[in-house]
Amino acid sequence: MPPKLIEELLKLISLGEVLNEAQQKEMNDYKFWKTQPVPKFDDVVEYNTEGPIDSSKTPKDIPAEPLPLLSEFEWSTIDVDSKSELDEVYELLYQHYVEDQDATFRFKYSHEFFRWALKPPGWKKDWHVGVRVRSSKKLVAFIAAVPANLKLQITGNEIPSVEINFLCIHKKLRSKRLAPVLIQEITRRVNRENIWQAMYTAGIVLPSPVTTCRYTHRPLNWSKLHDVGFSHLPSDQTKAAMVAKYALPNSTKTPGLRQLEEKDLEEVQSLLTIFMKKFELVQTFTLDEMKHWFLGGEERASVIKSYVVEDKNGKITDFFSYYLLPFTVLENSKHDELGVAYLYYYATDSALGERDVYQKRLVNLVNDAMVTAKEFGVDVFNALTCQDNSLFIKDAKFGLGDGMLNYYLFNYKVKRMSGGINATTKEVDTEGSGMGVVLF
Numbered sequence: 001m002p003p004k005l006i007e008e009l010l011k012l013i014s015l016g017e018v019l020n021e022a023q024q025k026e027m028n029d030y031k032f033w034k035t036q037p038v039p040k041f042d043d044v045v046e047y048n049t050e051g052p053i054d055s056s057k058t059p060k061d062i063p064a065e066p067l068p069l070l071s072e073f074e075w076s077t078i079d080v081d082s083k084s085e086l087d088e089v090y091e092l093l094y095q096h097y098v099e100d101q102d103a104t105f106r107f108k109y110s111h112e113f114f115r116w117a118l119k120p121p122g123w124k125k126d127w128h129v130g131v132r133v134r135s136s137k138k139l140v141a142f143i144a145a146v147p148a149n150l151k152l153q154i155t156g157n158e159i160p161s162v163e164i165n166f167l168c169i170h171k172k173l174r175s176k177r178l179a180p181v182l183i184q185e186i187t188r189r190v191n192r193e194n195i196w197q198a199m200y201t202a203g204i205v206l207p208s209p210v211t212t213c214r215y216t217h218r219p220l221n222w223s224k225l226h227d228v229g230f231s232h233l234p235s236d237q238t239k240a241a242m243v244a245k246y247a248l249p250n251s252t253k254t255p256g257l258r259q260l261e262e263k264d265l266e267e268v269q270s271l272l273t274i275f276m277k278k279f280e281l282v283q284t285f286t287l288d289e290m291k292h293w294f295l296g297g298e299e300r301a302s303v304i305k306s307y308v309v310e311d312k313n314g315k316i317t318d319f320f321s322y323y324l325l326p327f328t329v330l331e332n333s334k335h336d337e338l339g340v341a342y343l344y345y346y347a348t349d350s351a352l353g354e355r356d357v358y359q360k361r362l363v364n365l366v367n368d369a370m371v372t373a374k375e376f377g378v379d380v381f382n383a384l385t386c387q388d389n390s391l392f393i394k395d396a397k398f399g400l401g402d403g404m405l406n407y408y409l410f411n412y413k414v415k416r417m418s419g420g421i422n423a424t425t426k427e428v429d430t431e432g433s434g435m436g437v438v439l440f
């Protein structure tokens with residue numbers, strides 16, 4: 001049984017889960033969402049009916065002026081190159097973003113993380129949208145969009161899109177219908193750039209998920225997780241047995257494993273493109289985007305770690321990446337930070353061969369990823385059940401969390417796909433998933 005408090009950690013990671021709105025409303029009760037171009041819960045979509053929901057508009061039809069706000073508030077485009085403005089976003093998210101029930105853990109965003117997450121190639125300042133109190137200038141709400149190209153593998157349809165993230169409203173301004181205003185304003189700003197589709201994830205159920213994935217976690221430093229109070233000792237176990245269970249080798253096992261370098265990008269792009277054919281919905285990457293997302297861009301952000309396996313002939317056969325986003329631990333005498341890694345994109349040419357060999361390869365790669373992650377102070381390694389993660393989750397000793405993450409597309413209907421879990425039991429489905437996109 002995964003320890004109770006690790007479950008809470010997973011809830012925390014599952015954005016929005018803490019809102020306790022798991023109870024699904026009827027479509028008609030979604031006063032805002034029922035007015036938006038999103039599929040209804042009972043819409044049945046087949047491959048031949050996939051496509052935009054509303055394709056009637058051009059940028060000329062979109063108002064040039066921002067949506068009206070109540071007079072005490074004003075729109076404020078955030079300059080993420082400004083340290084003081086990033087500090088304000090940090091402060092807002094730190095105090096008001098997602099937290100566990102006891103408010104013991106909080107995301108510890110760094111400026112570097114924000115710049116990596118908010119400034120990929122094609123980023124627009126206009127898409128980092130804040131709301132301030134007019135009189136005090138205090139930042140009280142935020143939402144962000146970044147460009148992303150999505151592709152449906154079965155139909156071959158490409159969808160120029162944005163990914164929406166970091167929607168956050170000050171706790172004192174909740175339930176005042178400000179979220180729909182933020183969402184409509186970011187939609188307006190994106191539409192002005194002739195982009196009509198978006199992808200986003202949330203713990204809560206909205207009309208209508210493309211798929212639902214589950215969080216899983218793998219303790220790397222069981223003792224520390226126990227120290228900070230969210231890893232309970234099962235009654236039939238000893239501490240030593242738990243530490244031994246999660247012990248990892250000191251060094252990686254796969255011959256030829258090394259950090260990704262800029263010279264590898266083209267080869268990794270080809271490997272990733274072939275590997276991604278396994279999934280139904282994927283993100284495609286230009287070389288510039290690969291440099292940003294996997295090497296940390298010009299700044300070489302250290303929040304993203306990427307590795308490749310180079311065989312004896314100099315060919316790259318495998319690739320994996322994960323990003324680091326620690327938690328601040330409140331009110332603990334021993335530790336004030338928890339290292340957390342999230343599995344990001346990966347690819348392996350073994351996927352083209354026998355399933356057993358592929359599955360074993362994935363387990364080895366993920367174990368190696370975790371060995372490298374220990375060097376960066378990672379205490380717990382998380383993965384969703386998207387991609388082919390369900391093929392290694394059990395063997396690599398990941399525990400199932402109770403946090404669910406729903407994936408959504410705005411203004412595009414697609415056939416629902418597997419999220420790597422059984423729709424009824426929510427247990428891991430060893431057939432893998434159709435979702436190839438990873439958002440953070």
Ligand SMILES: CCCCCCCCCCCCCC(=O)SCCNC(=O)CCNC(=O)[C@H](O)C(C)(C)COP(=O)(O)OP(=O)(O)OC[C@H]1O[C@@H](n2cnc3c(N)ncnc32)[C@H](O)[C@@H]1OP(=O)(O)O
Pocket residue numbers: 015016017019029030031032033034096097098162164165166167168169170173174175176177178179180183186187190191195196197198200201202203204206410411
């Ligand atoms: C083409 C370009 C398109 C671009 C846009 C694409 C869409 C992007 C969509 C956004 C993707 C974001 C991805 C992320 O960042 S997910 C992370 C969300 N953030 C958090 O969970 C942080 C903590 N919570 C908060 O800050 C607030 O509770 C938020 C801001 C979440 C809601 O504020 P508040 O609690 O004060 O509510 P309200 O009175 O203003 O508004 C109530 C309405 O808002 C609907 N609601 C509630 N939560 C969410 C949610 N997570 N996604 C979409 N809709 C949400 C809700 O169903 C209701 O509508 P309806 O039920 O009446 O219909």
